[in-house]
Amino acid sequence: xxxxxxxxxxxxxxxxxxxxxxxxxxxxxxxxxxxxxxxxxxxxxxxxxxxxxxxxxxxxxxxxxxxxxxxxxxxxxxxxxxxxxxxxxxxxxxxxxxxxxxxxxxxxxxxxx
Amino acid sequence: xxxxxxxxxxxxxxxxxxxxxxxxxxxxxxxxxxxxxxxxxxxxxxxxxxxxxxxxxxxxxxxxxxxxxxxxxxxxxxxxxxxxxxxxxxxxxxxxxxxxxxxxxxxxxxxxx
Numbered sequence: 001x002x003x004x005x006x007x008x009x010x011x012x013x014x015x016x017x018x019x020x021x022x023x024x025x026x027x028x029x030x031x032x033x034x035x036x037x038x039x040x041x042x043x044x045x046x047x048x049x050x051x052x053x054x055x056x057x058x059x060x061x062x063x064x065x066x067x068x069x070x071x072x073x074x075x076x077x078x079x080x081x082x083x084x085x086x087x088x089x090x091x092x093x094x095x096x097x098x099x100x101x102x103x104x105x106x107x108x109x110x111x112x113x
Numbered sequence: 114x115x116x117x118x119x120x121x122x123x124x125x126x127x128x129x130x131x132x133x134x135x136x137x138x139x140x141x142x143x144x145x146x147x148x149x150x151x152x153x154x155x156x157x158x159x160x161x162x163x164x165x166x167x168x169x170x171x172x173x174x175x176x177x178x179x180x181x182x183x184x185x186x187x188x189x190x191x192x193x194x195x196x197x198x199x200x201x202x203x204x205x206x207x208x209x210x211x212x213x214x215x216x217x218x219x220x221x222x223x224x225x226x
Contacts, residue, residue, distance in 0.1 A: 033214075043202070102159070102214060105156065
């Protein structure tokens with residue numbers, strides 16, 4: 001049982017490049033989330049999903065896209081990277097509405113130059 | 114949506130002293146309030162949580178109190194130790210609407226030996 005796995009751990013992008021942050025969980029959790037954490041700040045919700053095929057925007061969705069084709073996977077896509085997207089990205093999951101404890105991935109540190 | 118404010122942003126105490134971190138929330142539908150500890154370069158880790166039908170919860174040196182009427186909750190750490198040094202985040206989540214944790218901005222706790 002690996003929990004929530006994120007890849008890559010580190011990545012440097014040039015302005016305008018695109019990339020996908022991968023997130024997969026093996027706990028059969030319905031709810032999955034993407035948060036970003038800027039230096040010295042709290043976590044801001046980017047997108048979330050309550051099950052396969054269902055996604056919704058969070059507080060800061062601009063510049064990102066997500067998909068949820070399976071229960072296990074919840075990739076985050078950056079289409080045109082900008083310096084403002086330099087951050088640490090955390091994926092998290094939880095079973096369902098009755099269980100609020102989040103399991104976090106180890107994070108992906110992204111730098112856009 | 115939910116808005117969570119957290120104070121203070123930094124807190125320095127002497128080893129053995131107590132530390133208190135306070136949070137307020139805006140959405141009266143929020144009913145679950147976790148606290149996370151984040152060490153440098155690591156993922157947030159749940160340390161204690163409280164549900165809206167409980168006023169106080171304690172786990173060894175850590176306690177959380179909740180005042181639903183005033184919409185605020187607090188983390189209390191007694192007999193602080195150097196290993197308590199970290200950033201602490203409060204969060205809140207409702208059972209309706211956006212079913213995702215909203216985090217406070219964090220408190221950096223420094224315990225001086």
